[in-house]
Amino acid sequence: MYKYSVIEIRNLEPLKIGAIGRQSKYSEPSTDYIPGSTIRGAIIAQLIKSGLFNDESKNDFLLGMECYNAYPYAEGHLYLPIPMHLRVDKHEWRKIKKTMNNDGEITLADLFEVESKIGESKIKNYPEYSFVTEENGCLRGIKIAKEYRLHHSTTKNRLNEDAEKNNKENDNSRERENLFRYQAISVGQVFRGIIKYNLKIEEQMRDLFKEKRIIYLGGSKGSGYGKSEMECLSESLTDFEEVKKTLGIKLDLKDNDEKKNEENEKNEKEIKELVITCLSDCIFRDKYGQPIGELPECYFKKVTNKKAELKNKFVKTGCTEGYNTTWKARYPKETTLKAGSTLKYTFSEALNSDELKKLKEYLEEKLIGSRTQDGYGWLMVNVNYPKKMFIKEKRVTVNFNNGSNIDLDSILSEDERRATFNVLLNGMGEAKKRWLNMLCFRYFENAGNENYIDNSDERFYISDKLNTSQLKNMEDIVDKWLNCDNQEQKKLIDSEEIKFNRSYYRIDEYVSVAGQNFYQVMEYLCGRKPNNEMLESFAEKKLNTQQGKLFYFDKENKERNKEFIADLLKHGLYIKRRGGI
Structure with missing residues (x-):
């Protein structure tokens, strides 16, 4: 007998939870959710701190507790991985x-x-969004706010045992001074997940969840990352339908009348097909222990005693990740089916409504496969996904500890406060630079993401084919525009000193901002073609964010759009020239 608790996590500091388990090009991308293994480690740390986890009880927790992934939550909706x-x-x-x-x-x-x-x-x-929910009969996507932070490691000399004996420095042990960056989930995001546990540890779990707790998640906890608040929304639940309602899952929940009508229809027409959606990464093995890309047949026979055959599938495979701080080593990698993978099965004999109900409960109410303690193997059966999707994603408002939100529009509308912010902004040059760098890194990384819809009107792209000299030429032109007054800026496009006859200025494949090449961008900046709707729309989308409103609040709309595009282009050219990505 198992029980469930639904937990809500709000991060008070950025969350550094690596998505690929290693650093690449001096950076490490972050996940969009909190893995079950990360939650499990934090809960065990709290149990140890509370004196509930000891040599006698540790096996009860390690074997009797399963932590599901915690996914984004906003305004009553839990956002789940989009099916492939x-x-x-x-x-x-x-x-x-x-x-x-x-x-x-x-x-x-x-x-x-x-x-x-x-x-x-x-x-x-693939749609643009990784996580979706149902809203008014359509799917609605969400994007998790992320940020980049630059870090600096200094040179260290480490001596191995032989070097210590000989009082000599081992050159191979020198760590070079290095600049690197972390991508992290921004402060104030909300996630919900499930903790499943057996009755043997129910009392200890009640003690753990009786009040809000401060926990630490992910990596670099001593460097300003990971601090979060965890709250139990409901405990000791036994009905999984109630668990899904508390979580905020909208995709599979229907009114009682609708369910009765569906059951009557199923009684009249028996079911021969089943579609299974992976809500988390899954590790499946055959009877010989070999990893396979489908749900083993034994799970169907155990409930229905009827043979199921895989008819079709749309899946993506990956590898498990993870780091054990006690061992100071990464976990062995295993092949997984990624979250969102879908499998369609047909039965040799039709399932009646009772068999379908039992099979659905069996597959959904427990994690299936290997490493279920870490959240692998969360499935949903025959989800009725809407056939339409909203283009606009859900915008997440960051809530702070006092429950209020920062409303920059009202703050900056007062002249006295505007003057104060103007003074503050003079000392926030580095913060503005970090924001622009983050935008550049995000645009450049999205250009290589196969799941990212390449909307040319929202894209900022600089080709790796450009050499250092070409990048520097364009960077100098933009820099000169930024340092000119209005009259000189207008004359820049026709300047004898700057000749725009080089071919790479006019080819989209080399430089593209909202579908406009470098020369078209300069025509817009210099006022030759000031009404470029694509560039205007591109700039306004970013300048309507909290950071954009703050860093460019003292400019008129037209001027701030131009200055933002010039700043972004200059930073992107510099990053490419220095080999930053």
């Missing part, structure tokens, strides 16, 4: 986003339904 069988046409996405000002809807293609036409269909792109 739902696709969009990226050209249609761009068209709707541009013409309907992001408020439109797009029709989704279910590749299970059009699988015979996949080769002909153009609807094969």
Whole structure:
């Protein structure tokens, strides 16, 4: 017998939880959620601190507690990984986003339904959002706020035993001075997850969750990362449908009348197909212990005693990650099915409504496969996903400890406060620079992300084919524009000193800001073509954020748009020239 507790986590400091388990190009991307293994480690640390985890009880916790992944939560909705069988046409996405000002809807293609036409269909792109929920009969996506922080490690000399004996320095043990950056989840994000535990440790879990707790999650906890607040929203639940309601899962929950109607329909028409969605990464093995890319047949036979055959699947594989601080080593890597993978099965004999209900409960109410203690193996069965998706994502407002939000619009509307902010901004040059660097890194990394819809009107791209001299030429031109007055800026495009006849200035594949090449950007900045809607829209989207409003609050709309694009372009060219990404 198991019970469930639903927990909510709000991070009070940035969360550094690596997505690939290693640093690449002096950086490490972050996850968009909190893995179950991370939550499990934090809970065990709290149990140790409370004196509940000792030599006698540790096996009860290690074997009797499973921690699900905690996913983004906002305004009553839990956002779950988007299934991989739902696709969009990226050209249609761009068209709707541009013409309907992001408020439109797009029709989704279910590749299970059009699988015979996949080769002909153009609807094969992944949606832009990794996490979705149901809202008013449509899917709504969400983007997790992230930030980059620059860190500096100094030179250290470490001596091995032989070197110590000989009083000699081992050159191989020298750590070079290095600049590197971490990507982290920004402060104030909210996540919800499940803790499942057996009755033997129920009393200890009640003691643990009787009040809010400060926990530390992820890496670099001593460097300003990881501090979070954990609260138990409900404990000792036994009905998994109630667990899903408390979590805020909207995709699979229906009114009682709707459920009765569906059950009546199923009684009349028995079910022969089953679609399984992986809500977390899953590790499945066959009877010989070998990793496989599907749910083993034994799980179906155990409940229905009927043979199931894999008809089709849309999956992505990955590897497990993780670091054990006690061992000071990474976990061995194992092959996984990534969250969002979908598997479609057909049964040789049809399932009646009772068999379907038992199978659904069996697969959903427990984690399936290996490493379930760390949150692997969370499944949902026959989810009725909407056929449409909102183009506009959910905007997350960052809440602070006092429960209030910063409203920059009202603050900056008062002249006295504007003057104060003007003084403060003079000392915030480094913060503005970090923000621009973060935007550049994010744009450049998205350009290589296969799941990212390449919206040219929202893209900032600089090719690796440009050499240092070419990058420096363009950087100097933008820098000169930034240091000119208005009259000189207008004359810059026709300057005899600067000749815009070089081919790489006019080719989108080399430099592209919102679909405009370098020369087109300069025409806009210099006022030759001031009404460039694509560049205006690109700038306004970023300047309507909290950081954008703050760093450019003292400029008129037209001027701040131009200055932002020039600043961003200059930083991007500098980063590329210095080999930053």
